[in-house]
Amino acid sequence: MASTFSKLLTGRNASLLFATLGTGALTTGYLMNQRSVCAEAREQHRLFPPSGRRMVPCVFFKLLNEFYYIYRCTTIITTKFYSISIRGNRNSSLLQVFADLFDPVIKLRHNGYDPRVMKHPTDLDASKITQGQFDERYVLSSRVRTGRSIRGLSLPPACTRAERREVENVAITALEGLKGDLAGRYYKLSEMTEQDQQRLIDDHFLFDKPVSPLLTCAGMARDWPDARGIWHNYDKTFLIWINEEDHTRVISMEKGGNMKRVFERFCRGLKEVERLIQERGWEFMWNERLGYILTCPSNLGTGLRAGVHVRIPKLSKDPRFSKILENLRLQKRGTGGVDTAAVADVYDISNIDRIGRSEVMALSLSEHEPTKAA
Incomplete structure (x- = not known):
């Protein structure tokens, strides 16, 4: 040896x-x-x-x-x-x-998904979701998010300042073409006051500057806040984060437990964003083995996280809580997301699996589970 x-x-x-x-x-x-x-x-x-x-x-x-x-x-x-x-x-x-x-x-x-022999399916047909209304005695808000990377530009840990600015330019140029209830505007972090940033963070709309070693060691905070920002529609129910952990994070969210409506807006908005980006000569990173390519391997495939803020004061104190969620293929985070604590017994509960199941399949499996846990 x-x-x-x-x-x-x-x-x-x-x-x-x-x-x-x-x-x-x-x-x-x-x-x-x-x-x-x-x-x-x-x-x-x-x-x-x-x-x-x-x-x-x-x-x-x-x-x-x-x-x-x-x-x-x-x-x-x-x-x-x-x-x-x-x-x-x-x-x-x-x-x-x-x-x-x-x-x-x-x-x-990813629960046994073998990229050497398996292919990842994609399905953004929201009409296939027949239920998705959670009990609002427990569920405070609903959210679906994913990430998308622009082919031809390095991912955030390795991209240059010029590439990061190119990502921002590609994204906001495309987003200007959104119409109807998806129409909105872009806010650059470098032009926002600290008070405005903190208000959006506290309302769970905006990402914070990376501080954990997991992100800072990967270069996520380089040149901060250059070329970072948030685009959202005027109702603040459809958002795009630009140059956070991924080139883009696409988010649909609203108060209450109507996950079906959140998912419908998510699918419609995501398809429209992709169409607008393709019209400008760009495309998202994707292959049939791994689905959509994102910075963290945990987000390969759909990159989809369908989550709710749910108040579970009794179950959360049960020593079997984590195991129950695991059996339902769910994961918990604190009220403010990863690496945060639960406030007033409110947890962020979402699906674990990202790859091997389409977006519709992931939501179909998840639409009953958080209230089962509750």
Whole structure:
């Protein structure tokens, strides 16, 4: 083992790989692959992210041959509990180049979806949703969101300032063509007062500046707030975030429990945005194996998160709460989203699965579940 491990520590390509992927994850993946590792060490291995566990010697040596491209594919796997992100080149080819690393992680994260043999379906026909009215004694608001990346421009962790500004220009030029109840205007973060920004954040309309290591280590806060902003219709029920974690985040939301109406607006608006972008000579990143390509592998496929703010004072105190949600293929976040606490027993409950099921299928499976949990 010593002679093999010494090879991992020498050579220019190995140094580049260590620098980019992180020595903690690489050595973890290598060492924990040994059959002689004791039970205690294997338990520690469980705490490391999937990307570290999958970095076994055969994958490591294969990736050495791709050292030139590794700079375009960054991960944040040097610390326990962190995950990987796609630094992106200008299309989805890196997911193919690093398939030996990404595919097992995708399969583990997405409930067994195997991108090597499966194809991802897409369906934005909202008329197929027959129900979707939640009990408003519990559900305070409903929201559907996804992300879209513009082919030809690097993803946020690797994009230059010029590319980020190009994303903004492409998006707002297209959004100016929205009509009817989708019509609205764009607000640049750099031109907003701190008070206006905070008001929109408190109302759950606007994203905040990235502060967590997961995002800052991936370069999400570079040049902040340059070329970032929010577009919303005049009713504030259809929103586009520009240059947050993804090139664009498309959101439909409203107070109350009418998820069917929220989803209908989401599908109609998303299709119209895509049409307007295509008219201007651009397109979204997509392939048949992985669906829509977004920065975080957890959002591959539909990128869709259909969620509600729901008040569940009793269930949330039950020690089985997390397991119940897991069995329903749901996840919980705090009132303010990821990495926040629940306020007044209000949780953000949404679907876990993003890939392998179409948008309609995901919503059909989710439209009953939050109130089941409640």
